[in-house]
Amino acid sequence: MARRDYYHDPNAPAANSIAVAVSAFIQDEHDRILMIRRTDND
Incomplete structure (x- = not known):
C-alpha cells in the first residue's frame, strides 16, 4: 500500500x-x- 503524507494539506482526509x-x-x-x-520522511 502506498503511503502519502498530508503535511499542512487542507484537503487531507480525516x-x-x-x-x-x-x-x-x-x-x-x-x-x-x-x-x-x-x-518514513527521509
Missing part, C-alpha cells in the same frame, strides 16, 4: 489512527550531536 512519536536531543562530552535519518 485522521483515523494515532502514531506515537518521540523527539530527543543527544549530545556527548565533545559537543557532538547524535542524528538519525528516518525512513
Whole structure:
C-alpha cells in the first residue's frame, strides 16, 4: 500500500489512527550531536 503524507494539506482526509512519536536531543562530552535519518520522511 502506498503511503502519502498530508503535511499542512487542507484537503487531507480525516485522521483515523494515532502514531506515537518521540523527539530527543543527544549530545556527548565533545559537543557532538547524535542524528538519525528516518525512513518514513527521509
